[in-house]
Amino acid sequence: MTTLKSRLQDDLTAAIKAKDELRSATLRLTLSAISYEETAGKSPRVLSDDEVLKVITREAKKRREAAEAFDKGGRAESAQRERAEGDLLAEYLPKQLSDEELAAIVADAVAEAKAGGAEGQRAMGAVMKIVNPKVAGRAEGGRVAAEVKRRLAG
Missing domain, CATH: 1.10.1510.10 (Uncharacterised protein YqeY/AIM41, N-terminal domain)
Structure with a gap:
């Protein structure tokens, strides 16, 4: 068990x-x-x-x-x-990431994806593949996706 x-x-x-x-x-x-x-x-x-x-x-x-x-x-x-x-x-879940911590992880992932040749909104999948293992259980998927979209748009 x-x-x-x-x-x-x-x-x-x-x-x-x-x-x-x-x-x-x-x-x-x-x-x-x-x-x-x-x-x-x-x-x-x-x-x-x-x-x-x-x-x-x-x-x-x-x-x-x-x-x-x-x-x-x-x-x-x-x-x-x-x-x-x-x-x-x-109480049984890991501590959730703050908005600042999530933004920093997403910013690094966007930079990494762009270095790999991903561009614009089409990079969403590539960025999510990088971010998800880093935030697993510490941030909701919707919150992560919203931050990724925000970063890719800006």
């Missing part, structure tokens, strides 16, 4: 003992998503820590999107709960 998954299970046990309903419900759903991912496909497998991290990232993103939808629908209590669950999941 991966260390991140076992940490989630240990935290779930502690949350249940402490009668922390929010934490236990959130961790149950996340562990359920991890189990589903392990059994999806042709044969069962054990996820690596990186794969577990991707599942947690996806679950946190779902919470953010649900909170926005609840806000638009005028359901403030539900939105607040979704945000709380998202914040709880964020």
